[in-house]
Amino acid sequence: MTLTATHPAVPAILPPRGGLFGSLSDTLWRNPKLLLFLMLTPPLLWLGVVYLGALFALLLQSFFSIDEYSGLIDCRFTLKTYGELLQAANVDIIVRTVTMAAAVTVASAVVAFPIAYFAARYARGKWKVLFYLGVMLPLWSSYLVKIYAWKLILAKEGILTWLLAKLHLLGLLDAWLSLPVVGGNSLSVSFTGTFIVFVYVWLPFMILPIQAALERVPGNLVEASSDLGASPGQTFRNVLLPLALPGVVAGSIFTFSLTLGDYIIPQIIGTSRLFIGQAVYAHQGTAGNIPLAAAFTVVPIVVMGFYLWMARRMGAFDAL
Incomplete structure (x- = not known):
């Protein structure tokens, strides 16, 4: 018994659709380059x-x-402003900011690596969901609320001082705060407090790229290193760290650049000594010296340009 098709044959090319939108759709379908351009x-x-x-x-x-004399902006081309930028007080601001950014980046990498390694190697199912939730949850809360919360935690009457007093470690804190550069009247008005808050705020931006890089490391490489007699330290130095380095550098791009440009954290938690972001705000908003503020903002651009060039050579963009 032979079955015959009862439906009419469908034409290979449909007729043009009517109307403005139909004609426009047909035109974009026939010209994909025009669609890409638009x-x-x-x-x-x-x-x-x-x-x-x-x-x-x-x-x-x-x-x-x-x-x-007039305090007005002279629009003639000159390098005078960059000469002012190289004065001792301004160079001190630049060095202080770059040093803080480098310290925050290194500390974030040290704290983030074991967390990311645990998530990449051992967390499965609901535990991996909890990991991502724990890492991302601080990013969903208000930036200013987190900073002011840390100001209360680090204050002289805050919970951290109370805890150290209960543990009989208050003398150690006082000894640290007596140091000339990193110390102060309390952690909330010291470079140490600024450093702690910077690490806390930017830590998720370091954890996630490292975790993504460690996910790509085959587990049999670690097992093979152990089978060949390598110690855990040797496995870390010769297997894990080289393969995870692009992720570390990718995370450092975020932590380093965000620390370079931030002015809110040093404004709320820290001493009266300025960072680049505070200097830009002061010169543009209070002093009205827009050329010097612009010259200050060029510094992070140049520093990050050089840093990104180095990161690209290390393959960090592959882990973003």
Whole structure:
């Protein structure tokens, strides 16, 4: 018994659809390059005009100067502002900021590595969900609320001082706070407190890239290293760390750059000695010296440009 098709044959090419939207859809389907152009034009215009245009205007203003008599901006091209940037007080601000950013990056990597290793090697199922929730949850809360909460924790009458007093370790804290650079009247008004809060706030940005890099490390490599007689330290130095290094560098891009540009944490927790972000805010908002503020903002751009160039050579972008 032979079955015959009862449905009419469907044409290989459908007829053009009517209406404005139908004609537009047909035109975009026939011209994929036009569709790509229309999709990319708005974000590229935003990037080119708003972002790159603002950076160019900022760079241009750094080559202006302030007239010493009128206090107005002299728009003639000069390197005078960069000469002011190299004064001892301004160099001290730059060195202080870069040093803090480097210290925060190293500390974040040290704290984040074991957490990321546990999540990549041992956390499964609901435990991995809890890991991501625990890492991401601090990012969902208010930035200012976290900082002011830490100010209360680190204050002289805060819970940390109370806990150290209960453990009879208050003398150790007082000895640390008596040190000339890192100390102060309390942790909430010291570089140590600023460092602690920086590490806490940016730590998730270090954990996630390292965890992503460690996920790519085959487990049999670690087992083979152990079978060949390597100690845990040798396995870490020769197997885990080289393979996870792109993730470490990728996380350091976030922690280093975010610390370089932040001014809220040093403004709330720390001493009166300025960081780059505070200097930019002060010169542009209070002093009205926009050229010097622009020159200060060029410093993180140059530092991060060099840092990103080094990170790219180390393959860090593969772990982003």
